[in-house]
Amino acid sequence: MALEFGFEILLPEELMRKLQDGTLLAEPTREFLTAISVEVQRNTQMLTPVDTGRLRASWIRNVDVSPMPLWAEVSTNVNYAPFVEEGTRPHWPPMSALNPAAAGIRQWANIHGVNVYALGAAIAQRGTRGRHMLRMGVQIARGTIDNLLQQLIRRIKEEWAK
Numbered sequence: 001m002a003l004e005f006g007f008e009i010l011l012p013e014e015l016m017r018k019l020q021d022g023t024l025l026a027e028p029t030r031e032f033l034t035a036i037s038v039e040v041q042r043n044t045q046m047l048t049p050v051d052t053g054r055l056r057a058s059w060i061r062n063v064d065v066s067p068m069p070l071w072a073e074v075s076t077n078v079n080y081a082p083f084v085e086e087g088t089r090p091h092w093p094p095m096s097a098l099n100p101a102a103a104g105i106r107q108w109a110n111i112h113g114v115n116v117y118a119l120g121a122a123i124a125q126r127g128t129r130g131r132h133m134l135r136m137g138v139q140i141a142r143g144t145i146d147n148l149l150q151q152l153i154r155r156i157k158e159e160w161a162k
Contacts, residue, residue: 024156024159024160025068025156026067026068026069028152028155028156028159029068029069029152030063030069031152031155032148032149032151032152033063033064033069033071033072034061034063034072035144035148036072036141036144036145036148037061037062037063037072037073037074038061039141039144039145039148040061040074040134040138040141041059041060041061041074041137042137043136043137043138043141044059044074044133044134044136044137045057045059046137047131047133047136047137048084048131048133049084049131049133051111054078055076055078055080055084058076058077058078058081059074059075059076060074060075060076060077061074061075062075074134074137083128084130084131084133085130085131085132085133085134085135086130086132087127087128087129087130087131088123088127088128089127090123090124090125090126090127091124091127092120092123092124093105093120093123093124105119105120105123
């Protein structure tokens with residue numbers, strides 16, 4: 001035998017109106033998420049190592065466009081970003097990266113006057129060190145995020161009081 005029950009929450013008309021028009025939560029939340037993503041993006045870009053500048057310039061931010069935003073992200077489409085962020089274990093770079101016509105390691109070695117095979121051997125022996133620019137960018141932003149959260153709470157209280 002199954003026991004079933006249900007309930008209905010009746011909210012005051014004023015609360016329903018404020019929740020539906022977006023001014024109580026949606027707009028302040030969107031501003032909060034935008035401000036956080038701006039801060040994390042700025043910190044991450046400052047911490048990103050620069051050789052050609054491609055990775056540093058590629059950081060973008062997005063905020064959920066739904067009526068009630070729930071997330072913000074800072075990301076890049078540069079394919080080598082995860083390896084710069086996390087580093088790599090020792091490995092021999094693929095031959096395609098050492099090919100004279102290839103970009104990547106060959107290009108970096110040529111720009112810096114390093115023998116590409118010596119560089120490949122060093123990576124095979126030691127791997128590469130992670131720079132953790134995104135992780136540290138978030139950590140640096142934590143104080144700002146706390147302040148922005150307090151502003152969000154104040155703004156919601158002010159909207160409620162209207």
